[in-house]
Amino acid sequence: xxxxxxxxxxxxxxxxxxxxxxxxxxxxxxxxxxxxxxxxxxxxxxxxxxxxxxxxxxxxxxxxxxxxxxxxxxxxxxxxxxxxxxxxxxxxxxxxxxxxxxxxxxxxxxxxxxxxxxxxxxxxxxxxxxxxxxxxxxxxxxxxxxxxxxxxxxxxxxxxxxxxxxxxxxxxxxxxxxxxxxxxxxxxxxxxxxxxxxxxxxxxxxxxxxxxxxxxxxxxxxxxxxxxxxxxxxxxxxxxxxxxxxxxxxxxxxxxxxxxxxxxxxxxxxxxxxxxxxxxxxxxxxxxxxxxxxxxxxxxxxxxxxxxxxxxxxxxxxxxxxxxxxxxxxxxxxxxxxxxxxxxxxxxxxxxxxxxxxxxxxxxxxxxxxxxxxxxxxxxxxxxxxxxxxxxxxxxxxxxxxxxxxxxxxxxxxxxxxxxxxxxxxxxxxxxxxxxxxxxxxxxxxxxxxxxxxxxxxxxxxxxxxxxxxxxxxxxxxxxxxxxxxxxxxxxxxxxxxxxxxxxxxxxxxxxxxxxxxxxxxxxxxxxxxxxxxxxxxxxxxxxxxxxxxxxxxxxxxxxxxxxxxxxxxxxxxxxxxxxxxxxxxxxxxxxxxxxxxxxxxxxxxxxxxxxxxxxxxxxxxxxxxxxxxxxxxxxxxxxxxxxxxxxxxxxxxxxxxxxxxxxxxxxxxxxxxxxxxxxxxxxxxxxxxxxxxxxxxxxxxxxxxxxxxxxxxxxxxxxxx
Numbered sequence: 275x276x277x278x279x280x281x282x283x284x285x286x287x288x289x290x291x292x293x294x295x296x297x298x299x300x301x302x303x304x305x306x307x308x309x310x311x312x313x314x315x316x317x318x319x320x321x322x323x324x325x326x327x328x329x330x331x332x333x334x335x336x337x338x339x340x341x342x343x344x345x346x347x348x349x350x351x352x353x354x355x356x357x358x359x360x361x362x363x364x365x366x367x368x369x370x371x372x373x374x375x376x377x378x379x380x381x382x383x384x385x386x387x388x389x390x391x392x393x394x395x396x397x398x399x400x401x402x403x404x405x406x407x408x409x410x411x412x413x414x415x416x417x418x419x420x421x422x423x424x425x426x427x428x429x430x431x432x433x434x435x436x437x438x439x440x441x442x443x444x445x446x447x448x449x450x451x452x453x454x455x456x457x458x459x460x461x462x463x464x465x466x467x468x469x470x471x472x473x474x475x476x477x478x479x480x481x482x483x484x485x486x487x488x489x490x491x492x493x494x495x496x497x498x499x500x501x502x503x504x505x506x507x508x509x510x511x512x513x514x515x516x517x518x519x520x521x522x523x524x525x526x527x528x529x530x531x532x533x534x535x536x537x538x539x540x541x542x543x544x545x546x547x548x549x550x551x552x553x554x555x556x557x558x559x560x561x562x563x564x565x566x567x568x569x570x571x572x573x574x575x576x577x578x579x580x581x582x583x584x585x586x587x588x589x590x591x592x593x594x595x596x597x598x599x600x601x602x603x604x605x606x607x608x609x610x611x612x613x614x615x616x617x618x619x620x621x622x623x624x625x626x627x628x629x630x631x632x633x634x635x636x637x638x639x640x641x642x643x644x645x646x647x648x649x650x651x652x653x654x655x656x657x658x659x660x661x662x663x664x665x666x667x668x669x670x671x672x673x674x675x676x677x678x679x680x681x682x683x684x685x686x687x688x689x690x691x692x693x694x695x696x697x698x699x700x701x702x703x704x705x706x707x708x709x710x711x712x713x714x715x716x717x718x719x720x721x722x723x724x725x726x727x728x729x730x731x732x733x734x735x736x737x738x739x740x741x742x743x744x745x746x747x748x749x750x751x752x753x754x755x756x757x758x759x760x761x762x763x764x765x766x767x768x769x770x771x772x773x774x775x776x777x778x779x780x781x782x783x784x785x786x787x788x789x790x791x792x793x794x795x796x797x798x799x800x801x802x803x804x805x806x807x808x809x810x811x812x813x814x815x816x817x818x819x820x821x822x823x824x825x826x827x828x829x830x831x832x833x834x835x836x837x838x839x840x841x842x843x844x845x846x847x848x849x850x851x852x853x854x855x856x857x858x859x860x861x862x863x864x865x866x867x868x869x870x871x872x873x874x875x876x877x878x879x880x881x882x883x884x885x886x887x888x889x890x891x892x893x894x895x896x897x898x899x900x901x902x903x904x905x906x907x908x909x910x911x912x913x914x915x916x917x918x919x920x921x922x923x924x925x926x927x928x929x930x931x932x933x934x935x936x937x938x939x940x941x942x943x944x945x946x947x948x949x950x951x952x953x954x955x956x957x958x959x960x961x962x963x964x965x966x967x968x969x970x971x972x973x974x975x976x977x978x979x980x981x982x983x984x985x986x987x988x989x990x991x992x993x994x995x996x
Contacts, residue, residue: 295641760982778813960975
């Protein structure tokens with residue numbers, strides 16, 4: 275029976291993904307079926323859209339709010355605050371003499387030959403960066419004691435400059451956090467309501483610039499995020515959903531509300547991380563070892579590389595790259611994250627023509643309010659969604675399942691005024707120009723990302739999801755020379771569904787320098803023991819004390835004299851003196867894999883240590899009797915949304931529509947199909963549009979789509995099918 279409980283505990287789970295334009299919800303029922311909802315985000319109070327979407331999904335499922343056992347939440351609110359520079363007014367306290375470290379950065383040029391490049395401005399301007407007297411050396415030994423009077427002398431400045439948050443980033447605090455802790459105590463005693471971020475807590479790692487930048491970013495978004503999370507928890511309780519609330523992290527794990535409130539910077543890529551997890555699971559289900567995750571929503575597009583069924587991960591990434599997506603042109607953040615590139619290319623991205631007659635699309639977005647012109651909510655500037663309406667890709671009467679009727683005349687008028695007339699183009703050609711520019715922006719970002727990692731993007735299968743991705747996936751595949759595209763079930767809310775497949779997990783990192791020739795297992799074991807206790811405490815708070823836990827450990831190593839490290843696995847046990855040779859052999863093997871050589875006479879060293887604790891997911895919920903979709907063998911989640919009929923039948927279109935064909939430069943007649951009516955193995959040849967509740971898949975001329983046994987749409991170029 276739907277809505278049943280096991281052992282008296284509810285097992286229904288809800289995943290929520292708050293984006294810049296839409297808020298998506300996926301409700302997993304006891305039998306594995308998923309009910310989804312998509313509503314417009316409410317930017318001034320995002321929790322209102324969350325409650326509306328959760329309430330809608332609960333009502334459609336016919337269950338009681340109190341029977342929900344877990345809420346999982348991911349959001350791009352922190353990312354948007356950093357990109358749009360709408361965070362708190364933040365101060366930074368530093369060691370005397372190092373006031374400008376965060377602005378000097380790495381003292382390199384991300385574009386060697388452009389004399390006009392501008393670095394991203396620090397989140398904290400110079401007049402709000404305040405020095406105090408103290409000094410540690412690299413080993414954490416006190417050279418100059420903390421002068422507490424220099425800290426107290428700063429207190430009047432907080433009111434004078436209306437400071438809303440403060441970051442503390444002292445030199446070598448990763449090795450000895452005592453001075454940072456004392457600064458924090460003084461500030462909290464004098465200003466108890468002021469949020470204080472210590473770099474030794476949010477990023478206890480070597481490299482001052484990245485540590486300070488991360489601390490500043492955490493402080494910058496903390497007031498907004500902590501306030502939002504507190505309001506959200508209250509709103510869910512008022513709705514009757516009184517279960518635990520876990521937050522998706524940028525690394526693809528789940529953490530507690532308390533940790534997320536202290537370290538909101540770990541949520542920077544939380545929404546997109548859910549999508550990357552979904553793409554990795556789909557790649558495994560479809561035996562696509564190497565894939566490209568393509569997530570395009572209303573505000574941004576996210577692209578990630580999937581290798582050996584796993585998304586690439588990193589400990590350092592950049593937010594808001596400003597210069598052609600080049601590395602070094604954004605704000606560095608050092609937290610565990612799934613490696614991806616995110617650009618301002620979504621359905622709400624605004625198009626305009628500049629003074630030189632160039633068409634630009636994004637990164638500015640119409641968002642949810644007022645939204646694209648076709649929403650008829652006050653927006654007048656043309657967007658990608660307006661272009662898709664004019665091109666016939668979106669049925670104005672059936673957008674979002676008919677819950678949000680569109681105004682095609684307003685879409686055409688906005689494009690005509692802002693793009694068509696300046697460029698002397700008719701409405702469809704102007705709309706096509708907007709679509710081509712945004713598609714090329716995404717293709718270029720994908721190429722740059724792949725080149726940075728030394729990967730061949732054309733040999734991959736694209737996995738497309740998000741409300742706008744299926745509309746643009748085929749054209750993007752053509753630009754990237756990708757021959758196959760998979761559109762999963764529930765693609766319009768893909769990131770939310772991906773969150774249901776995530777495990778409660780937490781990673782702890784510590785910098786503790788150790789040369790391998792002087793390997794001290796006792797010191798290493800003591801450090802790893804502290805890290806293990808911290809990680810287990812967070813995971814058990816989210817998964818329960820009886821959860822079965824898995825642990826992984828890694829060392830970040832390099833040859834003495836090198837500037838960067840590689841990651842080497844550590845045995846999950848007490849280390850002993852002979853493990854010096856184990857670490858050396860593992861380092862040499864990984865170094866040879868990456869660089870095809872080793873340096874046998876060069877001494878090795880460890881800079882940092884990482885430890886991750888993960889709660890194992892339980893067994894899959896039983897599938898509903900007679901269900902059509904197979905359960906995921908790796909996630910324990912059965913996606914039955916819009917499951918295809920089990921019996922094969924010849925697909926019949928439900929409608930015909932005019933679809934603009936770029937090659938013919940004219941409209942053609944395309945067949946429209948309901949995705950839920952397509953049987954397994956059903957094949958459709960373009961031009962066609964396959965419609966579902968939260969999105970539509972465009973199948974251009976020259977493409978064919980087949981429904982695979984899992985119910986996923988597989989698009990291939992007609993000459994390459996089979």
